[in-house]
Amino acid sequence: MKRLLYILLVLGIGNFNVVQAQLDSIQKLDEVILSDVKLKRYASGFKVTVLKDFVLTKSPWSLTDLLRYNSNIYFKENGYGMVSSPSFRGTNASQTAVVWNGININSQLNGQVDFNTINTSNYEAVEIRSGGGSVQYGSGAIGGSVHLSNTLSFMKHTDHTVRMSYGSFDTKRANYGLSTGSNNWSVNAGIAYVDSENDYKYLGTDKTNKNGQYDNLSFNLNAGYLLNDHHVLKLYHQSFLGDRNFSGTLLAPSKSKYEDTNYRSMLEWGYFHKQYTSKVKVVHLLEEFKYFENKDAEHFSFGRVQSFIGNHNLNIKLTETIDLRTIIEFAKYSGNGDDFANPNRNAFSATALWRHQVSEPLIYGLSIRKDFTSDFTSPMVFSVDGEYRFSESYALKLNGSKNFRVPTFNDLYWNPGGNLDLLPESSYQVDLGQEFSSKFIALKLNAYYITTKDMIQWVPDNTGLFRPQNINKVTSYGGELELFLKHTIGNHHFNMNSGYSYTVSENDANAKQLIYVPLHKANLNFGYSFKAMEVFYQHLFNGEVNIIGGQLDGYDVGNLGLSYNYTISKNVHSILQFTINNLYNTTYENVALRPMPNRNYQLQLTLKF
């Protein structure tokens, strides 16, 4: 039965004529296999883009590389492999939430996620939810959120994936993935290791990228056990250990080093009975960094935050068409480090989500959340969204929300400068989307407007000491286009996915475009396959950006790949992939004075059995 449901789930996505009974079952199955069901169930009026594993395997494993070429999000990367932060719809690095199996994992220290500390190879899919999501995902989900989810499949299967890659700059990558299960249990595990000398040429100079070496190990373990038809226990775990030297700039040499340690664990107990679904989650997150100004010396500074989160989710199917979900969450954060004492923060939040399918074409959702935090007052936030499906090929989506971002441990407690009088940043936004789809084409068009006040910025006081203040008001607006094409003629398969974004993001005080927000960004992925062969091409156009005291030129970069699928034996498949990155040997800087790699090559072998 469950196996059938699984198949139904896979086949049923996007098919509007599934009968209600099946829908119910699928919903229940979603609850069983996914931890972040909100993303599916309570996001009708939002643009959600899913990047599946065949997209993931074409990028060099880091979340930065994946999203740079496959989404509207713009990245600032301090040289290849170094600290990388997003700007989603013109917002800043701490205004994009990264959500791991339903849990917001943005750093409590600086509010951000370094997208080069997420290895994508242990995830089946990465989802991008555009627009405000603070009601569901808490602090920081202002521009949008990026979701890393692991699914557990409860059917008899055992699959192994081994992937190995070697490329320029002595870059070695290895990954092993296991997925196994039966009717009542499921395990998937993945381990990935990346190591690179990263000593690429600075084009147009006689220099190379010195002190840019990095390696990291990423480990995921997810397991589920169905006790009976009503109870499921699940465990999710992720570890990341990163060791990077921080490369310098064209003008400043560097000898520094940075170590990241992240442990994320979650235990979940789900209970299903008739129209009720209840989930209790207990989560432990640990983030720690060590910064060595001189990698050869013993001195370092460090910071650490541990988070304990308890969460209860109750979904009630009030009628055939109405769902109500309540979430209460308690979190305790405790930090210690060289730059602050031992701060603690307690937070409690209560959330209610309502979803109503008024008629077959019309769905709307209402949601509201209130946080109570020990150090400051958080605003009440809400979200309203709706979708109207005019026909199978055209839908209109609309959402409006209020969102927030809390001050970080650094903002509050950093010594010197930490400011205990800060307020959370608060933001209103509205987003209108249109989606056209047919057999060959899918088109998403969005326009949005975001205004954020009380933006926290570190500014000098009259003694020259930098302190965070709620000073700025920023308005962002723009348009996004995403286009997906698919066509098959005989054995020839063509596919394309591309995006373009136009982003205005201005400080209200001077009406100037913020630094490091390009007005224009476009990305293109084109693939052609014939029998076992596939050719793909990726292109990124990144427009000019403002920097302090000037501008940084825009650039075009292209990557070309060739892959060959070969069935070694009945149960063993292999894919050999060769990629040329920076095909045109473009000289470019993503962040000023930090050149990006010259043309480079990568060979990757994947075995599935």
Next chain:
Amino acid sequence: MKIKNNLVLALSLLVLSFSCSSDDDNHQQEPQGAYEDGMLITNEGNFGQGNGSVTYVSDDFSYTEQKVFFNVNGTLLGDTAQSIGFYDDLAYIVVNNSQKIEVVNRYTFQSVATIDSGLSNPRYITFLSGKGYVTNWGDGSNPEDDFVAVINLETNTVSSTIPVEEGPERIVTNGTSIYVAHQGGYGQNNIISVIKPNSDEVETITVGDVPNSMVFDNQGSLYVLSGGIPAWTENETGGQLDVINTSSNTVSATFGFDDNEHPSNLTYGESLYYTLNGGVYKLAVGSEELPTTPEIEVVNFNYMAIHNNVLYGVDAGDYTSNGTLQSFDLETNALKHSKEVGIIPSGIYFND
């Protein structure tokens, strides 16, 4: 690019010669370069952003040129332009986070040499007996590796190093000895190191906490202004002014500020001047008491200097857009001129 820079240079030379020739005075002396008779302002720029620069402002404020080093040499100056020292016709520009010193002709700004080996977080430079002396923090996180680098001015290389205590910052000389103020780097220190040429012995003098500026008066006494330990350390101390007898290298007099007063920017021109809480205070040499009312109010100087009875100060503004240079006539304490300079201006050097 090269042509463009030469063009800029030629144009600026033209402008200067034109303004000179139209000036109906008796100066027949050939200008030595475009950047004579004015001030060089070091603009640190933002740490890590590589936007350090030097601005030239003519004595009468009628002509300003931003990014002088880049205009003349076609390459960016570097990351965090800390300070300048003059020796003969040369200017030594200490570029902190680029770990180098750019040596240029002080009047034409043509590059002469780059010293980029043997320095570690260099801060300030002075010259004695034909050698350069540069304070270096070493690793900011390591209190044990601070030193003064000795520069061979013939070869433009670091010839030796003198280990000193934590956080050497300002460095001055009276022609006999070298005095190094240990502000303390990332921490706080309270000493002056005295270095004698041709000797490895380093003598230390204890002064107030966090010595941030030093000047000699015309009698040869050294005045050391200490800012005190800032409040955020939860170990706050007030500022202190120490007068050092340079014959015996001992403190001959001390002026104490209140515990919450953190003065800085001591400078000398007939009298001593310093900044405190947005005001400029004047202390006559030989005074027994610190002044209680400021001469000039509501300024926010990152650095100030006096030249020909005019006080010049730089204000870094919001630290991400261009700062300003202001001048005040010390006869009247009135604002004379104001000019936009570069990002985070922090040094004023008179290029006469």
